[in-house]
Amino acid sequence: VMTNQEAVDAIRNIKDAQTAAKRLTEEAVSRKSKDDISCIVVRFH
Template sequence: MTTDHEPIIEQGNIENIGGFVSNMSRLLLLPISRAFDDKSLKSHLRSDPDIQWTNIDNNTDILILASDGLWKVMSNQETIDIAKKFKDPQKASKQLIAEAVKRDSKDDISCVVVIFEG
């Protein structure tokens, strides 16, 4: 179910709406290309969410919503493996955040875990 926002895709999105990414600003602009609050760049940035409809069935165990601070230091499978060790989603979320901090994440870390009961 994941959709990662890779720099090359974000660069294409920016260029498709008339913006540009120079070598000098690449590191600065691409990480904020989904920013909500930078009004000076609003005409060249997207803040609309990607939406995906998925049926939840008895085979669905867990949903992890997290920011880059988690995903930059952990793989999808690693997060699932850690979260599945907990019955309490809040404890799972706290453990994932602690693990990202332990792995020296340099970005903001937000994490929500939803555990589905079958």
């Protein structure tokens, strides 16, 4: 549904991992994903 870079760009400025995961799943739904949607956010510093 989205590339790795698109995912990074979409949540780059979101500090909270749960909020970031919600944002990514909402984006997948808005892009009409035809599959089950799962999301794990891992922060690297």
